[in-house]
Amino acid sequence: MRSSPYWPVIRHTTLRRILPGFAVSSLGDGMAVVAVGWLAIELAPAADRGVWVALAAAAYTLPGAVGALLLGRLLRRRGPARLAGWDAALRAGALGAIPVLHAFGALGIQGYVALLAVSSVLHSWGQAGVYTLIARLLPERDHLAGNAVLSGVGSLATVAGPPLATLLIGFGGPAAVLAVDATTFLVLAVTFLVAVDRDAVPEPEGDSASRATGFAVIRRIPALSGLLALSFVFFFLFGPVYVALPLHVSDDLGASASVLAAYYSAFGIGAVPGSVLTGFLGRWRSWPTTVGIVIGFGALMLPLGLGAPTAVSLVCFGAAGLLWPPYSSLSTALFQRSAPSALLPEVLAASSAVRVLSVPLGTALGGPLVAGLGAAGALRLSGAGIALVGLAAAAAPALRAARTRREPACPSRSDRES
Template sequence: MPPETAPLRFPRSSPYWPVVSHPLLRRVLPGLAVSALGDGMALVAVTWLALQLAPAGQRGTWTAIAVAAYLLPSAAGSMIFGRLLAGLNGAQLASWDARLRAVALAAIPAAHRAGILSIGLYVALLAADSLLRSWGTAGRFTLIAELLPRRHHLPANAVLGILGNAATIIGPPLAGVLISFAGPVWVIAIDAATFAVLALTYRLAIPTLKTRTDPTEPTASRTAGFEIIRRNRSLLGLLVLTFGFFLLFGPFYVAMPVLVTEDLRASATTLGLYYTAFGAGSLLGGLATGYLHRWPLWPTTIGIVVGFGVAMLPLGLGTPVGLSLPAFALAGLIWAPYPSTSMALFQRSATTTELPRALAANGAVTVLAVPLGTLLGGPLTAGLGARRTLLVCAAATIALGVVAAGLTRLPGRTAPDRGGAPDGPRERAAAGS
């Protein structure tokens, strides 16, 4: 067999090989892995420091405010900085986010050392840290679309998801150990250092990409990203699907602890087992995502929504822990590809000029979905009970996917692939085979 037709061996046969071997991306991935680990540790440190700084009797309220400040201002930032950041390429957007996060987070231990760190200042710095988060996410996925041909977008998106999933498994226990020795403020200092490393990585690893300029394009408005989505029915449908999917998952954070403590009469260890099972399933699902690159994206994305709802049904049907626990792990496995497939749909449905603004607008909306769903979970759980709440959410998720599947069969619902680097001759030949 001639060498050029010989089958590739692992790891070159892996769909991830073109991503990790790319001359520019392979320089960025270590920085992304380090910052993902920092964020994994911050999941524990942010709330723990809020508990320490909050006045007695107000700890629950201030902890909730701190978590909200750490996540939600990105929705406002996607609009506030729309004009300022218009025209920047993916690496520049991601770099600006990393710089702001490094500075804002580093100010927390600095204020602590100066003896001026109050709960109010802490919340303000967390809010500043979050302002460019939607743009940073948009920048990372835009960079993938700029550097790789379309057929490699899904595996590349999956690599980012794998890093995040691994960080949520490793980061929290590592943070717990570090907090016991040094305190949460210094874990946040480490998180700041990881983003400084990431910002430096973007600056040194990708120095050649230039700012996108289009003399025919008018100055972008603050709502340009929303206008791009509104004009594209495929992107608008995807945004609605994602918002609904995440919204219906939000009540889980309220109903699941109640289910374990009141319905199952179990301990926090059992609740931890459910979280661990979901995380392990998500990690496996993330590793498998790259192998879905030949699957049709829209049916796959909608199938994930339906499959996730089906996997969640045992929790609401009162099945024993021995069955509901693996079902919840299966739910994590099914859920894991969704961020990657939905991002790939954005990458294929928008040009690289439109993509950062569209993704920032998408992030501004979807970041609100889980918190709103969690707030909805309170009255739902109080009125229906934990088990019925989970059952209703699972059934509604299935219904959402079925409705989306029906709508995508209507003429004109699927937009053509337009964004991303074009496939080369070898990619086009492989696609046609």
């Protein structure tokens, strides 16, 4: 156990206080994945249910990107524990208002979507605060293991949360699930705002009062701008899967919802060991490993659209889930080690905003793709596109080096005069 890369994370005094609250909150979020859409179905007019379900799902995530863009001047100098705590407190308050209003019969679909949107305004900053804490509390060699622990907790929540939500919906309805979710965020807020000693989080050396935004910092560092572009395209191309996979199961396979649930469960089950294995990748070169994950992920997506037997495509989708946590943890570790420590919250918030936007944009593209290519065609395009983007990213350093070698050196002054 002591030789495990996770030992320094588990034995760290401050992180031992944070992790239980983070685990409880992640479980609540895993339950909310089911409840958010289900309550929208109950509240929306029958003729417009599809639209309102989509709006509710978007409201639970997208405002975080807006908050990252608009609240930088207000939040950029705040400590990471405060950022994470404020995000959790806002989530607890806004989500907690939903079951209260519902119990009094005062909750309409418009108010429901508005409260979901309010709850997520600070989420990019909250995520930035959590991973900035990891970067400041642990030495650089342990950043990947710290990220993997958080990713592993989230993966377990995606497996356990939906079944628990289903049971609770049967007893108290979806509003009861959101009440539980709000309570878990309250636990997390107390953890960050009360249980984390400010003196335990070291401040970065140097002047932290820079007015540079996270995006400005990323633009100045080619490695980060390239990684952010890769992440955006990767998640954007994965977005259509959320539209194409359900239609592929129902229309192409003629199967029931249980088969669709099996795909998502396989992905989540694969993500759990993927999170565990991530901590052991610390000695691997980060950029080639990250690019290799993108190529492998795209290749594993292809059987879903190529007519492979259901059992084979389930195994491949689970194997893709195995690669998801390492990509997230490795890419975050690259930001943690490349960005200036004083500006790390801004940089991570900008990165989170881009990721939050990319998947919904890709999901929106899924409708036209399925209409034009069919569900299987959309899945093929998604997998092939992801693999090709990974191959292009792998070839990019060699192409830049070759271009540099071909460019003639700038002539000296004496050469120009002669």
